[in-house]
Amino acid sequence: MDSTAALKKTKQQLHESGFKLTPQREATVLVLLENEKDHLSAEEIYFLVKRKSPEIGLATVYRTLEILTDLKVVDKVSFNDGLARYDLRKEGAKHFHHHLLCLECGNIEEVEEDLLGEVEQVIEQRYRFMVKDHRLTFHGICEECQQKKKNQPTE
Known part of the structure; x- marks a missing residue:
């Protein structure tokens, strides 16, 4: 839009x-x-x-x-x-998008795919809880920081 x-x-x-x-x-x-x-x-x-x-x-x-x-x-x-x-x-958007947060550089990447439809169904059925939305942030190391670490000379 x-x-x-x-x-x-x-x-x-x-x-x-x-x-x-x-x-x-x-x-x-x-x-x-x-x-x-x-x-x-x-x-x-x-x-x-x-x-x-x-x-x-x-x-x-x-x-x-x-x-x-x-x-x-x-x-x-x-x-x-x-x-x-x-x-x-x-x-x-039916749901809030998700995020990938790099613990090294602080970069935040957005994940547009939901990927949690099955998890929502299990939660709704098992816990009798009506899910309206969810948020998910993955904490890790981005590809760029992984490459930097890989290319650093070891002492």
């Missing part, structure tokens, strides 16, 4: 929930769209939004992110670095 269509959809979601797409909210959504692979923190989003809308305050960005999280436009995620990060939900 292009940014114009995504912005229009977000405006509709806000309107249906009694909110307006203010210039500050629009700038925040645009920053998220422009950086959707980056898993930005609220502070990082704030600094990027400030370039588009210099009068915006950090509290406004936080409030906007909370509204967008409540409306399921974005997901609030944590990668054990003490920061909440924000990730745009993909259009039509």
